[in-house]
Amino acid sequence: MSINKTKKPSQKKLITDHIKKVGSISGLEALSLYRVMDLPKVMSDLIKQGLQIRKEYKNDNTGVRYIRYHSSI
Numbered sequence: 001m002s003i004n005k006t007k008k009p010s011q012k013k014l015i016t017d018h019i020k021k022v023g024s025i026s027g028l029e030a031l032s033l034y035r036v037m038d039l040p041k042v043m044s045d046l047i048k049q050g051l052q053i054r055k056e057y058k059n060d061n062t063g064v065r066y067i068r069y070h071s072s073i
Contacts, residue, residue, distance in 0.1 A: 011036045012046055024056075024070040043069050 009017075014034045018025050030036040047053050052072035059065050 011042050012049075015039070015042050016046060016051065019051075019053075019069065019071045024068050026066055026068045028066070039069070040067070 011034065015025060015030060015036060018029075018033070025039070027039040030039040030042070036042055043053060054070045054072045056068045056070060057065060058068055
């Protein structure tokens with residue numbers, strides 16, 4: 001019996017592709033779309049690799065503060 005194991009894209013790849021396609025991402029989007037639980041860590045790694053990212057601090061409708069990461073390209 002053979003089990004077909006397909007390699008899943010890395011979290012960095014998923015987030016990079018999303019930002020290139022959509023332009024930005026928040027922690028809640030990363031969690032709900034890609035099950036990325038620590039977006040700041042992923043973003044830190046991507047920035048160290050040279051990806052140009054801009055942080056935007058925002059408040060949601062209930063006043064909870066969050067960061068939206070934007071592509072600076």
